[in-house]
Every structure is written in structure tokens, then in C-alpha cells.
Amino acid sequence: MTDQEKWNRIYSQKKDPGPSNPLLQKYAFLFPEQATTLDLACGLGGNSLYLAQLGCEVTAWDISSVALEKLTAAANKLNLNINTNCLDVRAASFEGKHFDLIIVNYYLDRNLAQALVRALNPSGILFYQTFVQKTADTNKQTGPKNPAYLLEQNELLKLFTDLSPRVFLDLQSTGDTGQGLRNESLLIAEKV
Numbered sequence: 001m002t003d004q005e006k007w008n009r010i011y012s013q014k015k016d017p018g019p020s021n022p023l024l025q026k027y028a029f030l031f032p033e034q035a036t037t038l039d040l041a042c043g044l045g046g047n048s049l050y051l052a053q054l055g056c057e058v059t060a061w062d063i064s065s066v067a068l069e070k071l072t073a074a075a076n077k078l079n080l081n082i083n084t085n086c087l088d089v090r091a092a093s094f095e096g097k098h099f100d101l102i103i104v105n106y107y108l109d110r111n112l113a114q115a116l117v118r119a120l121n122p123s124g125i126l127f128y129q130t131f132v133q134k135t136a137d138t139n140k141q142t143g144p145k146n147p148a149y150l151l152e153q154n155e156l157l158k159l160f161t162d163l164s165p166r167v168f169l170d171l172q173s174t175g176d177t178g179q180g181l182r183n184e185s186l187l188i189a190e191k192v
């Protein structure tokens, strides 16, 4: 089964996009106004819809045509315009493309890091949140099992050294593991 078939099968079982990421909402005040935005590996596009509602000009990329059809239907219902593109994302996909804001939520392809930095406009913001390898014991683990798709400790900082970090979370098992963002890491960084 190809990756596209796998994801299409997953999304054919799902209905509406869930709510957008709460940390995306919390830190949206850092994003440029009316940002030209890329939601990379958008899935059903809960984040795309939220950002379009904020006034961003959203482009949403995903390998799953099924997810993108559902996103388009959801956007139409809300009278929002989202520019969807079904593709197997590679570094070359970014050639000639520039955005004020790039969102990557629960997707990890380390080979794209430099292309993401290049695709950001000056003062552009990268919002990157995904799962980590070393999970806090008391929390249930979600997300992929394959370490290739999981971040090492502080890895987002290392992948994006060319950007200036504005918010970084990688709490690991420190302190009260019942609180805070666990099993995931978040980087919000600016191209200065």
C-alpha cells in the first residue's frame, strides 16, 4: 500500500476536522496579520480553518486527496477559501514558494528543515509541534511508534538554528508530568 493509500484509508473513516491546536490558538498573537500561510501535512485541516477564520491566506498541503476533499467541503460550509494541494511533499516542493507563516503539526520530515527556512519570508514565523521519542511515563503515548517520526530531545532547536526561537517547549519528564505539554515538543521561531 502506498503512503497515499494508507492516509486516504484513514481519512475515509473520519468526518469533520477536529478543533485547531490549542497552542496554535494561544500563540496566534505572534503571527503576522493576514499572513500568507502554509499548513504542511494539514490532514483534515482544523488548523487551516482556524487560520483562515483569523484572516490568513491559507495554502494546505497533504498527500491525502480524501483529507483535502473533506477540508474543501468544510471550508465551503464556512464560506472560507483554502488553497489545497495534494502532493507528496519534498524539499523541491518549496521551490519558488514563500510564506509569512508555516504550520507543521504532527508531521516530521527532517529533510524539509532547510526548505522550510528558505520558504519563510523575512519576519516569517514557523510553528512546529510534534511528538517526541522520550515520553513522560505518566501520560498515555499517542502518535507514531517509529523513532524516525519522533523528535529527539531539543531537536526542533537543532533543526532550525537559522531561526530565532520565540517559544520552545520540550518538557520531557521534568517536574509534575500531569501538567504542561508532554510527549510533544513545540517551537515557534522567527526568521530575522
Ligand SMILES: C[S@@+](CC[C@H](N)C(=O)[O-])C[C@H]1O[C@@H](n2cnc3c(N)ncnc32)[C@H](O)[C@@H]1O
Pocket (backbone or CB within 6 Å): 003, 007, 040, 041, 042, 043, 044, 045, 061, 062, 063, 064, 067, 087, 088, 089, 104, 105, 106, 107
Ligand atoms: C498525523 S497527521 C497530522 C495532520 C494534521 N497536521 C493535524 O495536526 O491534524 C499526518 C499527516 O501527514 C500527511 N502526510 C504523510 N506523508 C506525507 C507526505 N509525504 N506529503 C504530504 N503529506 C503527508 C498525512 O496524510 C496526514 O494528514
